[in-house]
Amino acid sequence: MWRYDPPLRDMRFVIDEVLGAPARWAAMPAHAELDADMAAQVLEEAGRFASEILAPTNGPGDLQGCQWQDGAVTTPEGYRAAYQAFVDGGWPALACDPECGGQGLPQVLNSALFEMLAAANHGWTMYPGLLHGAYEVLHQHASGWLRETYLPKVTSGEWLSTMCLTEAHAGSDLGLLRTRAVPAEDGSYRLTGTKIFISGGDSDLTPNIVHLVLARLPEAPAGTKGLSLFLAPKFLPDGSRNAARCDGVEKKMGIKGSATCVMSFEGATGWLLGEPGKGLQAMFLMMNAARLHVGLQGLGHLEATTQNALRYTAERVQSRAPAKPEGAPAGAGGADFIVYHPAVRRQLWTLKARTESARVLSYWAAQALDEEAAHPDEAVRAAAGHRATLLTPVIKAMLTDLGHFSADRALGLWGGHGYIHEYGIEQIVRDSRIALIYEGTNEIQAIDLLLRKILPDGGQRLQGLLDWAAAQCEGSAHAGVARAGLQAVGEAVARLLAAQKADAELPFRAADDLLFALGEALLGAAWARMDAVAAQALAAGTGDSAFYAGKRQLAQLHFDWLGPELQHRLAAVAAARAPLPFLPAL
Amino acid sequence: MWRYDPPLRDMRFVIDEVLGAPARWAAMPAHAELDADMAAQVLEEAGRFASEILAPTNGPGDLQGCQWQDGAVTTPEGYRAAYQAFVDGGWPALACDPECGGQGLPQVLNSALFEMLAAANHGWTMYPGLLHGAYEVLHQHASGWLRETYLPKVTSGEWLSTMCLTEAHAGSDLGLLRTRAVPAEDGSYRLTGTKIFISGGDSDLTPNIVHLVLARLPEAPAGTKGLSLFLAPKFLPDGSRNAARCDGVEKKMGIKGSATCVMSFEGATGWLLGEPGKGLQAMFLMMNAARLHVGLQGLGHLEATTQNALRYTAERVQSRAPAKPEGAPAGAGGADFIVYHPAVRRQLWTLKARTESARVLSYWAAQALDEEAAHPDEAVRAAAGHRATLLTPVIKAMLTDLGHFSADRALGLWGGHGYIHEYGIEQIVRDSRIALIYEGTNEIQAIDLLLRKILPDGGQRLQGLLDWAAAQCEGSAHAGVARAGLQAVGEAVARLLAAQKADAELPFRAADDLLFALGEALLGAAWARMDAVAAQALAAGTGDSAFYAGKRQLAQLHFDWLGPELQHRLAAVAAARAPLPFLPAL
Known part of the structure; x- marks a missing residue:
């Protein structure tokens, strides 16, 4: 039945190899003492908490819900114990300033932690989910006795x-x-x-x-x-x-x-x-951290869905498949494991391709935040800040959309069982829906991205992100197509810039699809980067060749099967030049 | 708050004008006595039952659910009274053989009835939803005392x-x-x-x-x-x-x-x-009727979502819109009604365009069933039978997909309120999800359509449907683009036919997108037909010009804004020629 296994190998692949994070940490005094082994240990511990302590409370907590009586809320059974273990483990303070009692670890690791928490139990994760934002606000704005009284308790999660x-x-x-x-x-x-x-x-x-x-x-x-x-x-x-x-x-x-x-x-x-x-500015400190974390919830839902779908379809037997791997045994009654059916295979590969590239996108953003905060070179800090600014709305909107709608589509892999609570997936579908709304609806993210962050400077900052992403594709067999995708997004923005003079409302009509077009192009860059890293590892013969060959296969599948998604989004951006009348009064 | 108003004017537009049903009934002895006025009375009565008696039990029934104790099920409050009123009104027997106590009315009217029931309360509708199929099975297969004992009770719904x-x-x-x-x-x-x-x-x-x-x-x-x-x-x-x-x-x-x-x-x-x-054949009698009815559930969900979204967004005030209709008042605090925001307008128009064309598609299929069963001309019966055979899986899969995912997208129009039970939309999202699974999952519909109904005769029967749909476009300003869409689907099938010799699994990989491509092309034909009818009515100056002008505007919006959907599905069919490897063992 439903369970959560932390994808430690995949996480380390992204952090160590795709992002090359350990070398980057070495360049930042605040993180210079951190290395890949220490990071791996943190992830392993976090994975143990998420899978062993938190995940078992997920299904029962959904059934039990919260009780309210006379102004007091009682959380579901197991929630208190899990929270106490979370505080005892020092997890709330992972990425906080050591001067305030934090551990000073990078956002990349904190992001991996929050991906795991959301994947294991989204409902529970809501409680500590706002701590880091509150820490940021108090860290920046509270002074004197207020700071002394509240900052340490919020940092520690007490x-x-x-x-x-x-x-x-x-x-x-x-x-x-x-x-x-x-x-x-x-x-x-x-x-x-x-x-x-x-x-x-x-x-x-x-x-x-x-x-x-x-x-x-x-x-x-x-x-x-x-x-x-x-x-x-x-x-x-x-x-x-x-x-x-x-x-x-x-x-x-x-x-x-x-x-x-x-x-x-x-x-x-x-x-x-x-x-x-200036309340709103102060609150936005909290909001921006929160938006990346909401995107990580989408990633957590993707991961949880993907791994459970893989397990279920490998065990469920139903109907003959038109083909199956050589030597594969038939299941009971001559029927086959449903993992062999083409429509099932397509969904599973899609889930895997989405999950792994969504992870790269999120951790790229976290790395940008780390570099913006702690890199000694001002130019690196500024460039990283621009990347984080643009990536945040894309990640918030696109990953929550993928998290929810991928889970919803995947529910069908369980057939009628998917509609029943005990199989787990229907809860993910329900839980994941809120992430498209809170911390700024996805439509607001799209307007924020295009109207406030792309168009005002004539697309210059966007071009910086596209160039950076194009550079990530170096060494991949798919570099050409991935770069063409990035360029097509840049051209679509150029057309919007030219057309908006005559049609000021156009960017509002095109904003949603433009965000997703940029997201698709960035996921393409993420696959090109993973492909390049895997190709290099295979060429170097460093071992684990099945793992790296699998990454290359997934990159191929992304461009073969998900390529039309980017084209579709670009076509929709173009279609947005059509008029969109007001609705008649009811 | 959430409510259901039966869309009688739109239903009559489709039945009387788009389908020209009254003239068709006149040609069938079994329905010759039925005219547009009588049909309108039936719809009005059905609408009263659905909106006044059934709809109020929907939200409370979801909260209360069914109770089970010692083998016995208690349904939610109000369900029994509603069911008694349904039987007393003679609704179960609407389309049954008069010789068995039925009213002998056409499936077109029965479809309108079931659209309304599903829109008002999907959960309740599950109980009578299987009656017609059971009636068909008993009508055809039960004899002697078995028939005498059970057929009348099932016909009447007792x-x-x-x-x-x-x-x-x-x-x-x-x-x-x-x-x-x-x-x-x-x-x-x-x-x-x-x-x-x-x-x-x-x-x-x-x-x-x-x-x-x-x-x-x-x-x-x-x-x-x-x-x-x-x-x-x-x-x-x-x-x-x-x-x-x-x-x-x-x-x-x-x-x-x-x-x-x-x-x-x-x-x-x-x-x-x-x-x-021969149990399966007998059961499939029930199943085929059921599949059209499941498609009607999708249509009901679309309608209920659309009308409630229109009402809510016309009343909710939030943020300035970039533009609004001349003379429109601002809401409280200088903010605007959200119906003016471009992202909201686009969703509302899309909902309207989907709902109304989905209705044409469903009622077309019901009309084909009526003609197959009751037309005196054998050639007409045969052609109608072919149409019904092909339309059924498209309607089951596409309308349930649109019903669920449109409701899910629309939930965002309510913002955070959409996630709360009392606003109604989240229940529609949850209720509608099952329709993609039961009575044959949508993936099975796609395989049924392509592998069993299109490819075996070299696409001949499909060509008949495409030609029929192309003829429906006559007289529309959009005839060219709608017919090009139909033709493109025919060409995609021709390519699949040619390619499958070398790649027997290809049709399985392409089946899902092919079904939706055909569905999009048919929705285009439905809009071309509505456009032509509306243009004619406007030219004839028969009055109600705002209504007909609205239909023409919606047709334009369909082709402007939803045109890329068909292209996307065709691109995905083409992409399905890429290999789709087996997944590695876990």
Whole structure:
């Protein structure tokens, strides 16, 4: 039945060989002491936690869900023990500043950790999922006693944190927020308002919860410029209960182990973080880290789906296949293992090709974040920053889309059993759906990418990413086709730039497909890079030749079978020049 | 919030104008007395039942689900009353033979009825959904006292029916079935075995349930040729309880109001239907009717999604749109109704374009069934039969795929609210997923279409369908592009025919995309036909010009925005010539 085996060999292939991360760490003083062996040990430990402690709570937690009574949330059985083990293992602080009690490891390893957590139990991972963002906000904006009181607890994960943004009438549009903050005489503020969709707004996992709340000061202007950020803990420093209460949990499609709370702030005590009116910028620190992590959830769903689909189809016997490997035995009743059926093979190869290239894309982004933060060369830092900026919306949107829709398609591999809870895949389909929506819907990612990050500089920063990706293809048998794909995306953007003068709405109509076209081209570059690395390893005869030959085969399959996806996205970008009328009134 | 309004105006447009059904009915003695007004009355009554009685039970039934205790299933509150109203209204017998107590109305109207039922409450519709198939089986194969006892009750719906096919190890591959039937001295049989995934295996909706069971006689050969069909009622004619018991209900992803039962037959009494060893043929009578009905479920999901998405996005206010209709008011806080945002508009137009062309496709198939059954001209009957044969797998696979994945994409229009039960769309996503699997998975439909129905006669029967569809495009501004699409599908099949000699597995690799390519081309023909009808009505100045102009606008949008879908499917068919290796052993 459903289980999760951490794909350590594949992860190390990407980190050590595809990214060449150990050599890059050596160039960064903050990571110079880290080597491939130490990184492998971290991954192995993380894999043990994810597969042995966390994964077994996934299915039962979905069935049990969260209980809410009198303002208090009880998480499913096993969640508390898993969280305690997570904190005891030091996992929340993996990539935090050693000066604040962190381990100072690179985001590449933290990304691998979060891929595993999401693959093992997405619902549970919601609780620690916001910790790193909260750490970033406090690290940058909290000072004095506020910093001393809250930063170490959030770094270690002893206290969990929330992001209190959304209100019922304000989801994507935070400018509409109404929650108010009134200054008190002691320098604190009284927060009043109702927030919805607050992940972990209450839980029984930690003794305190640190809410980060967007609210308006008196006389603050309308829109996003009137928003300030406040810290309001569940329990105040004197031990008393703050007036921040969970008024209920939502009945959701999935991630049922995660308490999605309605939070009432009724004159709750809070303290300002950062400057008044700059709440959104401060919150975006949290949001950007969160967007990569959401993409990693998509990757985790892909991996979990792929490995379970491979196992199930290798054991399930049904109907004769039109062909099978030489010498392969028939199953019971003369029928064959369904892994031999062409439609099944195609789906499995597709799942594998998507999963492995999605991993390269995510870890590339994490590596860019590491270099942006810690590389001694300013030019390298700047280039890495540009890459991370562009890769983040692509990863958030494309990997969550692939994670969800690949799982949904894969459900059919289980036949009718796929529709039944105990086989596991239907939970992944339900859990993975939210990732396309939260932390900025995928449509907002597409607009962010094209309208804010590509078009304003005439496509220059994008060209930098395309050139970088084209360089990654060096040495691959597929370099030509992969580079042609990257170039075609650049040309599509050039056409949008030229056409938008006469049709200002065009980029909005083309944004979704443009993001996915860029994503497809980058996945192609990822396969070209893996192909080149594998070809080199095979030529060098370093052993493990079946592993490397498999990577080359997958690269071939990507270009043979998934090539039309890029062409389709480019055709859709071109089609977006057609008019798109307003709808008639109902 | 979520509700269902029957789209009567659109249904009548398709039936009366696009299909020209009233004139066709006039040519068939069995339907000669039916006219457009009577048909409209039937639709109106059906719409009232679906929207007023059935739809309100949909959300609550999903939350409550079915209860199982000691072999007995209790359906959600309101289900019994709705079913009683359904039987009292004579709906089960709508398209049944008047000699058996039916109303003798055409399948076109029955299809409209089942579209509405599925749109209003898919879970509930599972119970009566198998009645028509059971009626067909009994009508054709039951005789004597068996016919007298069971046919009238199944026709009227007083007793429900089941299809007991699947066993745990035999889903798509019925040749593996093991349930055994041993002859008793009184001419009956004793059935022993366990069936799974039996919809309505037990319920509290009717006093008796008529199980149709596939089983093997002693000495029967292995495989499907050894299967015979038996009738085994829950209560025997003498009133005693038969040894057919529900051993539990599955915990499923969706259609939670439908009891999906494990059924144990422990020496249950049954009677043979039809000839020994011909059980599968008899069952396929039921299956083919069922496949069109499953396609109609997809259509129902599309319609319910589309109309609720239109309502929600017209009321929800969020962020400024880059443009909006002249004179349109801004919403609260200066933000706009989300229906003005380009990404939202594109999704809504796509939903409308898919829904309305899917309706034409389904009703075309129903009309073909009506003409096959009742047209006086043998050539017309034969041609209609060929059309129905080819359209059935396309409709089953394509409409369920569109129904589910369109609903899943549309969920994002509700933002985070889409993930919450009370907004309704997440239930549609969960409910609709099963339709891609049951009654033959969509992959099996694709193989059935290409390998059994297109290639064996060298594509001749397909050419007949393509020619018929090309003729439907007459008079449309889009006739050229729609016909080019149909022709391209014919050419793709010709290439497959030529290439399969050297590569026998190729059709299996290409089957999925070929089915969807044909489906896209047929949806194009449906839009060309609607465009031509609308253009004619506008030219004739018959009034309702906004309605007809809207149809022409939608036709234009289909070809502008969804045209690349057909090209993508054709490219994927071409890509299927690439090798698809076996997967390495785990």
